[in-house]
Amino acid sequence: MTPKRTHHSFEMIRPLFLFVFGLILFSCSSQSSEQSFDSSSLRRATIEEVETLVEAFILAEDSSTIRIPEGFYDLKTQLILDNKKNIRIQGEGMHKTVLSFRNLKSGGEGVKIVGNNITIEELSIEDAPGDGIKAQHTVGITFRKINVTWTNGDKSKNGTYAIYPVQCKHVLIDSCIASHSKDAGIYVGQSEDIVVKNSLAFGNVAGIEIENCDRAEVYGNTARDNAGGILVFNLPGLPKSDGRQTRIYNNDIVDNNHENFAIPLGEDPNGNTVTMIPPGSGVVLLAAKEVEIFNNRILRNKTYGVAISSYQVTGFPAEAPNWSPYTSDVYLHDNSYDRGSFSLPDLSRELGQLVSLYNAHGWLKTQDIIYDGIWDESISSSIESNPMRICIQEAGMESLRFTRFYLMEGEDNIASFSDSSPFQQCESTPKNALSLSL
């Protein structure tokens, strides 16, 4: 195990930027506090109504519906549905039933769900200090038409994940809105068989994130105004050790230029990987396996449209049982790109600095596709043979800005290449035949 964090790739460019760090405070990342609606005009639920709601979750019987009437519910304790089956939690609509956890005194999330075949729909969840809604160890969990957000003007106070299924099977997130979370708006972790569709994620650090999951379909969504639009990660050392098979298609991944507020401005990234995401990231793959990305509109993300990267770029220890730090078997095709005009790549994060300084097309040029070019040398001595099976078949490839970096000799010998031809030989790339219907 590597004992200390090693910036084996970017340490060199860091000193270069130390003196401009103050200036980066004023860089051109955007900030959004947009709200889908204003909940303050809603009728306040009485103390008795709030208690009845808390009790309804505690006393729920299998195969029943918990109806939550219109109103603004000021909750001081968590709503926990524990080990129940066939439950529907139903509000009167996301603009009418609002569960506010602004005054929650303890608990990691506002709403917590454990059980089988649970649906939650037609309501909003606001201002949970930790996560908005978390489902764990649930087989069959549906989130439909729910809106999870934070209304703080100061976004540093916002919670971690808005919609957070973890260790679940058969996850459906449909027509939801997730905004202003300090990590990922829609975060699916360590789960299997997942559909995220027709949803909107904005104003988050990460819009939609699929982490250590098997078989996820992400389509028909809009990820806009986040720091990063859609992320597929595999992190080391987790019970679900590696994930594979994600398809991302027919999404609008646009204007993801929001500042990365996962840490205070000017502070260095901490151990949360998301703190390293440079504003202006469309899609980020990190140690991802078998990912197909197609028919998306990847527009005006100021740093890059798609980043294909291995876990080594984080500088964290990259060894764990049953897990590989490399991203492999990527099939990227038929997406449309627009680099926008007058946009500059990010300078606040190492990955942004790498793009700004070392891309193959010139200083401060937004990239469409970047590949960190870190490969498993036990497979091939050269990257020219495309050992990690990265397949890029985009229309008009010659007009796209593609950069493959060379980082394997560390900070002293960073290089970049615009030639994408080794990665257009796609014979060995398995075409993803996954299709889930939930």
Add this chain to the structure above:
Amino acid sequence: MNVLMKRFVVSIFTIFLLLVLMFSCAPEASKQELSSETPIEILAPEDANGKFPYKRLSTYDFFTGEMAKLSPNSSLLPYQPASSLFTDYALKSRFISLPKDTQANIEGEELNFPMGTILVKNFYYPTDYRKPEGERRIIETRLMILEEGGWEAYPYLWNESQTDAVLKVVGAEKEVRFINQAGKEQVINYLVPNKNQCKSCHNKNESLAPLGVQIRHLNHDIAYESGTENQLANWSKLGILVGFEGKAAHPSVVNYEDQSQALNDRAMAYLDINCSHCHRAEGPASTSGLFLTYGQQDPLKLGVYKTPVAAGKGAGSYTYDIVPGEGDASILLHRMNSTEIGVAMPELGRTSIHAEGVALIREWINQMDEK
């Protein structure tokens, strides 16, 4: 890239950055605080009909004489775990009741109880911690009852006059004042969990499970009226436990407060009783990959140079759960040393910092080898 080239690049950047200086962001005003008081229920007496839970604690008839004295009747047996879960400096008195003519048994690492077993745990604050046997205020009594479908937890909230407690499944909030060990007044906003929050800690593979009532936490000497004796040996003698083969034949955990014990054992005992109910493979925080059960040997699972997963602001400005030699740069300690919701660990049962616990874990991390 040579030095001149770097300087050139730097100056180009400076110009660009100056051009974009005009962008900044204005914060908005936050919503107003809301507050409310939970009304106290008034209940009629009820019959002890054997259908649990009762609405009033008194209906169980656990205690003889004045209820607030918590003097157990003959069916209750006091017990003590070697190390105690920190809950805002509340003191606890604990009792167990097994149905007549039944026995618990030990099978491997498991301590199994007969149906109808009741655990009674009273949470109270002495008015003055320098006189813990003196005047006190009981806040809540939590019952865990082993029913057909498994363990169930029932929180009872004591009234102001300390004459009885009523079942309160939705939880509550109580301000508590006391004089601490140092002779200073301390105020704690004590939170009684709602019924389902109990399982946030008492959770083994999504079933409710006792924390302290496990072999390793009970396998030690305590003071009885008849003298000091190993707790499980005493239970065996009373005929309510089978399968106990002497202290050495079973796992045991030290008392983290016992300074004569090895630092590593004390620290692991602390993490076990305070954290491992969630942070273990069978617990809700298995998502994190951080496993803090007594005897955990894998450095990565203990958090050594392990990056957080879903910690959010809990990570503070730190990178790893444990940085050997640097307690104050470790996320583990940072979260123990905070009361901010979203940062503070454990997530429930603590609104104040356990200074002694923080000191112990800091010392433990500081003395770890930097490998």
